Amino acid sequence: MKAFRTLTGTAAPLMEKGKPMSNVDTDMIIPKQFLKTTTRTGLSKGLFHELKTKADGSENPDFVLNKPQYAKASILIVGENFGCGSSREHAPWALLDQGVTCVIAPSFADIFYNNCYKNGILPVRLPVDVCERLAAQAGGANHVFTVDLETQMVTTPDGAQHTFDVDPGRKSNLLEGLDEIGASLTSADEISEFETKRRLMTPWLEPAN
Template identity: 55%
Template sequence: MQAFTKLDAKIAPLPLANVDTDQIIPKQFLKTVEREGLSKGLFYDFRFDEEGKVKPDFILNRPEYKGVGVLVAGDNFGCGSSREHAPWALMDFGISCVISTSFADIFYNNCFQNGLLPVVLAPDQVQALMEEAKGGNHMVTVDLESQTVVSPSGQKFAFQIDPQRKEKMLKGLDAIGETLQAVAAIDVYEGKRAISQPWLERA
């Protein structure tokens, strides 16, 4: 998993509440376990019409938001089913951080396991970012080390994050990576068990 330290990127507004995981990545795109290529299905019903033609007015289809790296969204982002493809699709599109007033629990947890930073800010701060993201300057800075978001106009907003999750994000550690940090202790344990309980090794 890639480490997240500091991100300078374009920000795009999605002023919709209760955006669920089926809207983030519809079910027809869940036939793969590969993470690459899922960007084509991201917000598919928002981005394309029934004939598969691009909707030019949708925010992520507009040329000034090409290459967006931060999404600021409405309340309860990522609700619905517990599909891990949702953060995969966002990241494959190039989005490394989502900012909202609240996230659905499972989506929030899945973000940390995949290197996507979910940032919770107060409603007035999210609204301020929404308004600025609609303007001509779309650049924002998200600094995980200092736990701050700097808006396009220079406003600085602080956010809270669990210290253990922060540390793992800074080091780029998912659950497997975290376990592998203890590989030496695991090897010692397995060596002692092989001596004291050799019958367990006869598989």
Template identity: 65%
Template sequence: MTPFTTLRGAAAPLKTGDALLANVDTDMIIPKQFLKTVTREGLKVGLFHEMKTNSDGTPNKEFVLNKPAYENASILIAGDNFGCGSSREHAPWAILDQGIRCVIAPSFADIFFNNCFKNGILPIALPQEICDKLAEQAGGGNHVFTVDLPNQKVTAPDGNEYAFDIDQGRKENLVAGLDEIGESMTHSVEIEAYENKRQIMTPWLERA
């Protein structure tokens, strides 16, 4: 995984009307017809497909990620219970393929939340009123935010800073660019020592 330290980029507010869109499920993030692939590349085509595409297949110019100011957004601001629904890991894959490395919302569905960390995405939970403030600024002329993971703070365009909580182990893995397998391999010396010891003490386990 690509290490995550400090991210500076455009933040796209995912809204319906004037409110942040809540209960965005994984089928909304990437519909089932895009789940045929087992690779992580090219999934951005299906990201929010039903929202960003008109019925005739043309792009919906009103959808936030289709607007020129947000087409390269690296941060997404959404409503409560983001990532609910099925456990499809294609959802964070599609988000990452779009270039989004941080999602800010009042809360997340547990499985989606955990899958984000496995794929190098930082999910940040902030109170609803703060998310609303951030979304309002993201919709303005200056929508560039800074997410500082080592110092656990989000800096809005107006200069205000908002602290966020994160599990220390997950933070360290994101900063180092490690998924669960990568974290395990940092203990390769101990693993090899254990395997060598087991071969000596229980050689019958090695027999075919």
């Protein structure tokens, strides 16, 4: 997993009726017809498919990620309860395949939130009014934001700074680029020592030769 430390990049606001879009479920993020693969590549073609594609299959020029200035956005600004719905790890995979490594929202669905950390995406929670201001700025001429995980700070194009909370363990893993398995392997010596002691203390649990 790629480490996340400081990200400076284009922020794309996902809007609906002038406000960051809320209750975006995982089927909207990556519809079910794109879930046949078990690989993490090529999923960006299905990302927000119903939003970025017209009924006739042509590209919707009004969708934010179809606009040239946001085509390489690495930050997504959205509304409340992002990632709700069914549990599908393809949702963060699709965002990563698009190049999005940070999502800013007032709240996230729990499973999606956890899956982000497992796949190297930083989910940043900020108050509703702050997210609305950030989305408005991202919709302007300058939409380059900086997200610093070490200092837990989002810096907007006008220089304003907003702090966010993050679990210390998850922060450490992201900074080091460790998923749950990688984090476990940092204690490989201790695990090996425990297994050796366990075999000596409970030999009857060992498989017969």
